[in-house]
Amino acid sequence: MDEKRRAGGAPEVPEGAREEAPEARPKGTRRRGAALIRAIHAAAFEETAERGLEGATMEGIARRAGTAKTSLYRRWNSPEDIVLEALHAAYPMEEPAPAADDLRGDLVRALQLMRDSFGSRPKYAQALMAVLAASWARPDLHERLYREVFDPRGERFTKNALLHYADKGVLDRERVTDVVADIGEAMVFKYMLDAMELPDDAYLAEIVDQAILPAVGIDPRTLP
């Protein structure tokens, strides 16, 4: 067993949990509207990433955003509300299937889009992970997450590409099942969990060549 984390009642800051310095800005000035909200969203990501969805507090978010608790309660009722709104605002735009005649390239690009969306904003991926985990034990939250965040944007990064080329006759439409359409996302996700970092382009290409293309009946070695 480990040593005691602290001795006595010392208010010492536990290692690793230190908060970022509040958004510094010239004293006697104020943000409002969109600029303020952006700062609060970023703070909500930080707070959720470091303390989990259930550990996040209004006071913590306010501190990180360099604003007052009262300013948060003016708009939201809970950390959860803020985080979900922040996730929604940050969720990547859907890029309509690039019509190039390059199945393999389009699949890789679809996975790149997914990966880059995780890296687009600091702490975005960690915050999303925290919410996903929490939602697994909370049907209400799960429903909200998929309705307010995922659904409105379309989802399915690789599925569009696969269907596009199925329509063109490049591959068999019957093979684009739900299972197959999920392979790419599932693999990227698992990689992130194991490695604690975003996959590089080479790894994405491996996913496409070794998992997705074989699943739709195409040997990548026969491709141009």
Added chain:
Amino acid sequence: MDEKRRAGGAPEVPEGAREEAPEARPKGTRRRGAALIRAIHAAAFEETAERGLEGATMEGIARRAGTAKTSLYRRWNSPEDIVLEALHAAYPMEEPAPAADDLRGDLVRALQLMRDSFGSRPKYAQALMAVLAASWARPDLHERLYREVFDPRGERFTKNALLHYADKGVLDRERVTDVVADIGEAMVFKYMLDAMELPDDAYLAEIVDQAILPAVGIDPRTLP
């Protein structure tokens, strides 16, 4: 309050995160040793599942286990310590590759083993999910999780089966890459996240037929 519209027999928990009733037992009696520890582990799963790793508290675990906070501090220093120990104790035993001459069946069984391990103990999957999510933002915890929980048991449910049949010449050894060895676990995991439930046997079979077998160059329709 809502009407009671209880159809089935499941002891449905009304939303609101009510805690389970403390382990009832005859008054004036005490558990000790292993029996007590088992109850505390179960309580730690509940607490972590419902409130997240960062939201779990010693008081909450003590309440659920029907024991005293002081009894927890006697052995552990934090909820995290308890949960990690509980996960370690509950992690499924590795089943050596069943030597039957049935690749497809062995793969399905490997995934069943993985799935059943998640359902083996109440709240086990949710607790593990919570810890995984938290660990993604905390290198120390990630290291601990993999060292104290995953590594000691071996991991890789499908990889063993694939390697076994590669050695027998049933499939090409070159195709059993890290990516391919991860497909099964990744797909089960993604399914759980999306559906909030464990996959049934039919879905596991789909994963094997539509994703894993094609990836190792085998058309399931050609199998016995």
Added chain:
DNA sequence: GGTTTTAGCTACGGAACCGTATCCAACAGC
């Protein structure tokens, strides 16, 4: 039986959050 461990109970001061109220000041629009 008597003795040693180990659980359970109560209580404590300190800390962090909660959600709200109050008041003042910076901002935007005119």
Added chain:
DNA sequence: GCTGTTGGATACGGTTCCGTAGCTAAAACC
């Protein structure tokens, strides 16, 4: 410049959790 709006600061009582202490009593040992 004047004015209504929106942020920021402070304070509050109430709750939960922290980690420790002191004590009693059940369980296990011999």
